[in-house]
Amino acid sequence: MTSSLPRALRASFIAATFSVALTASALAGQTQEPGYVDFGPMKPAAKGEFVEVNIPTGLLRFASRLAKSQDPAAAELIANLRRVRVNVVTLDDENRAETVARMETVRRKLESEGWMQVVSVREKDGGDNVNIHVKQQSDDSIDGLVVTVLQGKGEAVFVNIVGNINADRIGELAQRFDIEPLRKLKLPPAKS
C-alpha cells in the first residue's frame, strides 16, 4: 500500500522534526546550565535607568583573548565564565511592587533548587537589602552565583554569573565586576 505522502516530502518532514528536536534540546541545555537563573522579564520605570547586560560564552572567551597579553590572571578568570547577566531597574510606583515580588520569587526559587544563601544584608531605615546565593559544585568551586539587591535609593539589581568559579577567585571576581558584597565572601563546606 503506497503512502499518501510523496517519499521526498516525508523525508523532509522527518528531517525537520529531528532538527527542531535537536535545536530545542540544545537550547534547553544552554539555558539549564547549572548556575544559570532566569530572572524573567523586567518592567522599566517611567523615569530613571533600565539596564540589561547579557554577555555570552563566546564574547567572554574573546574578552579573555584580549586580556591575555595584558593580564593573564584576569584572562584565565574570564575564560572559566560561561555567562554574565546583569539587570538594573529603577523603581517607581508603577513597577516597584512587581519588581520586588519578582525578586522574592527568584530568591525562593533559588533556595528550593538547592542554592545556598551565603550573604544576607538588611540595612535599617529603608537601606539596602542584599542576598547572595551560590550553586556549589564542590568545597572549593561553584557553578553559579546570584546577587539580588534592593537599593534604598530606589533601584533593583539582579546579577547572575555562570561558570566554573574557584572559591579563591570569588574575591577577584568581585573586584573586577565591582560587586561589593562579594569581596569578603567565604564559602561554607558543600553539602554531601
Added chain:
Amino acid sequence: MTSNLPAAPRRRLRWPWVLALLLSPVVLLAVSVINVLTPDRPAATLRRSLASASPTTLDTRIQLSVGPLLLGATRFGLSLIHNPELDRIRPVLGAVRHASIGVYAAGPASDRTASAVSLEATRAAMVARGWQRLVGVIDDRSTVMIFTRESRFADGPIDLCLAVRDGGDLVVVSTSIDGDRLADWVAHDLPHLVRSELPWITRKPVSAPPTRGT
C-alpha cells in the same frame, strides 16, 4: 535571393549580446550604488523593528554600506598615504570586513512604556534571526541596544549590530569584524596608542606638598 536569407538570423542573434555587454557595466554600477545606499540585512531588521514600535516614521538622513570590495579599495588607497596617525589605525581598518551605518530622524522620543515595548519587540525580532542582545539600556533620553551572533565568536568574524536612539535621532550600525586582527591590535598596538595619546592615564598621581602652618 535565397543566399540573403541566412544573414538575417545572425544579425538578430548578435543584438542581445551586444546590448547585454553595453548594459552590464551600467547594471553593475546601479547594483553597487544600491548596495552602498541601503542598509545590510541585520541593520534593516533592526531599523524595521524600531520603526514599527515608533509612533512616527523614520526619515533617512544618511545611509551607507561598505562591503569587502569598497573597504579593500579604501585600504589600498590609504596605503598610498604615508601618515603616522593613519599607520596606528590601519590594523583596525584591516579588521573591519563590512559596515553599514544609517542615521535617521525619528521624531520626538516616545514615552518610556513605548521604549520598553520597543526594546522587547526588537529583541524578539532579532532573536528570531539568530541574534542575541548583549546590552539593552533605556534612560530618560536615550535607548541603546547592542546585538551579536554568538555562534560566530569561536571562529570567523564577529558580527555586531547596534542601535542608539537619542532624542529625535536614531543611529543603526551593523558591522563584521575579524576578531583575530582586532585582538592582535588590542594586545599589541592599543597600549602604545593609549600611552602616547592619553599619557594622563599612565601618569601616577602626584601628592600635594604639605602646607606650612601659620
